[in-house]
Amino acid sequence: MSLNASAPYGGGYPDAQGGHDPYAGQGAYAGQGTYADGQGGYAGPGQGTYADPAQDAYAAPGQYADPGQYTDQGAYTAPGQQQAQTAEPVAPAPVDPEPTADEPGEDEPEDTKGSRLATAVTFLLPTVLAFAMIWRGIGDRQLWRDEHATWWAATLSFHDLSLLIRSIDVVFTPYYVLMHAWIAVAGDSPTAMRIPGAVAMAASAGLLALLGRRMFTTQAGILAGLALAVVPFTTRYGQEIRPYAFAVAAVLLSTLLLARALDKPSFKVWVAYTLSVPLIGWSHLASLAVLGAHLVMILIARRAGDKIVGWAYAAACTLGMCFVIPMAVSGSGQSGQIAWNNPVLKDLIEFPKNLFGAWAVAVPVMALGTLGLFFAGRRALPLAVWIVLPPVATYATAAQLHLFLPRYLLFTAPAWVLLAAVAVVRIAGPVAGAKAGTGAVARRGFGWVLVAAAVAGIAFQSLPGIRETRQNALGEPDYRGAAQLIEAGQKKGDGIVFSGVQSERRAMDYELRNDAGRPRDWLMYRTPQELGSFGAIECPQAAKCLAKADRLWLVSTTLDGQPFSGMPKTTSTAIQKSFKVVKTKKLKYLQLVLLERTRAATDDSSEEKDDAAKRKVHT
Numbered sequence: 001m002s003l004n005a006s007a008p009y010g011g012g013y014p015d016a017q018g019g020h021d022p023y024a025g026q027g028a029y030a031g032q033g034t035y036a037d038g039q040g041g042y043a044g045p046g047q048g049t050y051a052d053p054a055q056d057a058y059a060a061p062g063q064y065a066d067p068g069q070y071t072d073q074g075a076y077t078a079p080g081q082q083q084a085q086t087a088e089p090v091a092p093a094p095v096d097p098e099p100t101a102d103e104p105g106e107d108e109p110e111d112t113k114g115s116r117l118a119t120a121v122t123f124l125l126p127t128v129l130a131f132a133m134i135w136r137g138i139g140d141r142q143l144w145r146d147e148h149a150t151w152w153a154a155t156l157s158f159h160d161l162s163l164l165i166r167s168i169d170v171v172f173t174p175y176y177v178l179m180h181a182w183i184a185v186a187g188d189s190p191t192a193m194r195i196p197g198a199v200a201m202a203a204s205a206g207l208l209a210l211l212g213r214r215m216f217t218t219q220a221g222i223l224a225g226l227a228l229a230v231v232p233f234t235t236r237y238g239q240e241i242r243p244y245a246f247a248v249a250a251v252l253l254s255t256l257l258l259a260r261a262l263d264k265p266s267f268k269v270w271v272a273y274t275l276s277v278p279l280i281g282w283s284h285l286a287s288l289a290v291l292g293a294h295l296v297m298i299l300i301a302r303r304a305g306d307k308i309v310g311w312a313y314a315a316a317c318t319l320g321m322c323f324v325i326p327m328a329v330s331g332s333g334q335s336g337q338i339a340w341n342n343p344v345l346k347d348l349i350e351f352p353k354n355l356f357g358a359w360a361v362a363v364p365v366m367a368l369g370t371l372g373l374f375f376a377g378r379r380a381l382p383l384a385v386w387i388v389l390p391p392v393a394t395y396a397t398a399a400q401l402h403l404f405l406p407r408y409l410l411f412t413a414p415a416w417v418l419l420a421a422v423a424v425v426r427i428a429g430p431v432a433g434a435k436a437g438t439g440a441v442a443r444r445g446f447g448w449v450l451v452a453a454a455v456a457g458i459a460f461q462s463l464p465g466i467r468e469t470r471q472n473a474l475g476e477p478d479y480r481g482a483a484q485l486i487e488a489g490q491k492k493g494d495g496i497v498f499s500g501v502q503s504e505r506r507a508m509d510y511e512l513r514n515d516a517g518r519p520r521d522w523l524m525y526r527t528p529q530e531l532g533s534f535g536a537i538e539c540p541q542a543a544k545c546l547a548k549a550d551r552l553w554l555v556s557t558t559l560d561g562q563p564f565s566g567m568p569k570t571t572s573t574a575i576q577k578s579f580k581v582v583k584t585k586k587l588k589y590l591q592l593v594l595l596e597r598t599r600a601a602t603d604d605s606s607e608e609k610d611d612a613a614k615r616k617v618h619t
Contacts, residue, residue, distance in 0.1 A: 122213050126225025127206035133229060134198045134238035137470045139191030142480050144473040145503045147241040148510055149534055151188060154179035156529065163532035171331040174282040175243040188513070193241045201238035201245035205229040207252035208414045214259050215379050216422055217437035219444075223451040224421035227458050228414055231365070232357025232465030237410060239469070244410050247283035251290045251411040254280055255386075258294050262301050262309065270312050277320025285328055286408040289390035291317065293415075296382040341402040348395055354406035355413055358465035361458065365420045372419030377432030386415040424454045477502055477557045477590035483511035485585055485592055486519065486553050494519040495549040497575065499566035500557030502589075505536060508555055519553050522546050523571065542574035552579055554593040563593050 143151065153164055153176045161180070165173050178196070186192040209225025228234060237244045254276035261269040280287045298313045352362035369387070373380045390412050394404040422431050428447030429439045437444075472478070486496070496519035498504040505521070506528075512518040522545050526537040539545035546552070552575065556563035563584075564572040579595035586592075 118218070119210065119213075122209045122218060122221055122225070123206035125206075125222060126209045126229045127202050129226060130205035130229035130234055130238070131198060131202035133235050133466070134202060138194050138198060138239050139189065141190070141239060141470055142472045142476065142478070143190060143241065143507075143510060144476045145507065147193075148503060148506045150176070150179060150241045151183075151193065151510055152506055152528070152534060154183050154193075155188060156180075160529045160532075163529070164534075167532045168534065171285055171327055172243060173327065175246065179241070188510075190241075194239050197240060197242070197245040198238045200249040201234055202229075204245065204248045204252050204414065205234065207249065207256055208418060211252060211256045211259065212418050212421060214256065214263065215418075216376070216431045217425060219428070219437070219447045219451055220418070220421045220425045220431050223425060223454055224414070224418040226451070226455045227365075227421060228417050230455065230459040230462050230466075231361055231413075231417070232462050232469050233355065233410060233413060235466050236357060236469035237407065242407070243283050244407050247280070247287040248411050248414065250276065250279040250283045251287050252414060255290065255294065258297060258313075261312070262297065262306075265309070265312070270316055274316040274320050277317060278323035281321070281324030281328065284408060284411075285324075285331065286390065286394060286403045287411045288324070289393060290386060290411060292389045293382045293386035296385050300378055300381070338402040341398070341405060343395065343398050343404045347404070351391060351406060351409075355409065356465075357469065358462070360461045361465060364461065365416055365458070368420035368423040369416040370419075372421070372423035372426070375422050375426040375431055376419065379432065383415050383419055387412050387419075421454070424450055472588070475589060477504075477507070478587040479504075479507040479511050479555075479590070481587045482555055482590055482592045483508065483515075486512070487515055489594070490517065490519060490553070491551060492517065493549070494551045494553060495522040495546070496520070496553045496555065497523055497567075497571075498555050499563055499572075500555075501566060502557040503534070504555050504557055506534060520549075522549050522552075538568070538571065540570075542568075542571040543578065546574065546578065550597050551582075552595040554591075554595060556591045556593060557589060558591075561591075563591050 149169075153161060153169065153172070156164060158180075161176060165176070169176070179193070182196055183193065186195065205225045205228045208228050209221040212221030212224040214221070237248075254273065257269060257273040257276055261273055277291075280290065294313070298309055301309045352366055353359045356362040356365060373384060376383060390409050391404070394401065394409065398404040425431050425447055428450055429443050430436045496508065498508070505524075521536075523538045523542060524536050525539040525545070528534055528536050531537065554563055554575075556566060558566040564576060567575075575595065578597055580598050581593055582596050583594040584591060
């Protein structure tokens with residue numbers, strides 16, 4: 001049978017009302033093929049099939065040949081009519097293939113895919129730069145009072161730590177346990193204790209680069225990671241013995257896993273995302289606000305037609321939060337620890353400066369970030385929720401939750417940096433959509449020039465802020481200097497007393513931790529371990545407790561400059577009655593006073609009392 005023969009029949013199938021085929025048995029093919037089960041294949045005794053004219057071969061029995069390889073559609077006639085002319089074989093028209101799972105589509109930029117080497121480079125470049133910035137001078141800056149609290153809690157036995165978290169800081173339990181294990185291995189020097197936070201913050205820069213690469217382009221991701229590496233807050237919180245660097249890393253890791261799960265769903269990725277949710281809560285409860293941005297990402301995916309992703313997200317969050325809710329409930333009764341944090345309008349206005357470390361960095365990054373929202377495509381809304389929802393929600397609930405603090409909201413800063421990177425890279429070409437990251441070599445080269453220039457500009461703006469972060473925290477007393485003076489001048493049997501409201505006892509415990517002959521704390525009546533607290537209770541009868549002391553070192557951080565004004569009245573009276581000032585050394589935000597017992601202290605003469613009370617402090 002010739003393939004060019006006219007077909008006298010082009011249709012006429014039986015219908016559901018019992019109709020029949022008026023041309024039954026008159027098919028054009030000798031095999032008397034009939035349409036089998038409506039499945040698009042002819043079948044019959046001769047197994048007649050359509051052939052592929054382009055290949056001069058028959059298709060597989062019972063199947064149509066590729067529709068894209070048929071001849072001119074005009075060659076077929078309506079039912080019951082003769083074909084006007086035979087159809088000549090023509091070459092098949094090229095058909096654009098559908099994007100596969102491994103190829104970028106409309107919503108999956110090309111630059112988010114690549115070799116493992118490209119992924120490793122994208123992660124390592126910002127990570128190495130960030131770690132280099134953090135490592136410089138990592139042990140120079142003195143610990144401040146919150147870091148002293150971390151040291152104190154992390155060096156307690158697990159029994160004493162359990163007593164502590166029952167009354168205070170239960171939300172930091174995972175961090176304290178981690179630091180307890182780390183200090184047992186690496187020691188408690190400032191450098192050693194800051195290494196975990198430095199690694200977490202450095203990794204955050206690499207994670208942001210990977211997130212930017214997946215959501216936008218490689219150039220946008222690398223620029224965002226490098227920019228995060230050089231901003232001041234990365235150095236500051238990378239050098240701080242607190243969990244805020246871990247909160248940033250956990251948020252970025254979780255968001256990256258969610259983006260990966262939406263692009264290439266798999267059971268393993270969803271399990272990894274589920275495990276990342278408690279990491280966010282364990283690092284800091286305020287960081288859980290990023291789940292609002294995650295929810296927006298899920299809603300966008302559902303609107304695009306993914307019906308399963310909502311159930312997967314609900315299961316992941318439900319299981320993940322099961323590990324966080326008990327800790328959050330326990331911590332709700334300990335909010336008195338941060339009850340002092342009652343922000344006012346000024347705190348809201350200065351939030352950008354305190355978040356980024358300097359106005360010179362905050363203004364350009366946030367301005368570019370706002371512009372980047374217009375170029376971010378469907379990624380704009382989740383990123384906008386990421387940067388807006390947490391500060392607005394915590395400020396609105398500050399009177400109840402007391403969570404509006406820049407360091408608590410540090411996890412929002414990477415989203416600003418990523419949007420700023422999007423705005424910069426957009427100048428060189430598209431950053432969203434099917435054509436993102438593609439184009440001429442010259443345009444791509446121009447994009448990398450912009451990346452280098454932007455990183456250099458942000459680094460230059462950040463230099464003053466970085467230098468400031470490497471100095472002692474603003475308003476923190478020079479406890480290290482006081483400890484050095486005590487160690488140089490102490491004698492056997494010396495005692496130490498404290499005056500002020502800056503947690504002086506805990507700070508000096510740290511600075512004198514390796515001094516075997518350190519002065520004795522004569523006034524400590526009940527230890528912090530006994531109380532399950534960070535503070536101690538002092539002796540109610542100071543004169544009796546100090547009876548065996550011949551010399552006292554008074555560490556005072558009072559704001560009025562009067563070294564005894566920060567003590568209970570009965571304690572200051574007892575000390576001034578029995579001791580005289582021998583030497584005073586004024587340090588930054590601290591006075592160190594050496595006192596010796598007077599010879600006639602037991603006489604309790606009014607003349608000696610008045611003389612001690614009116615003695616001027618030597619400055």
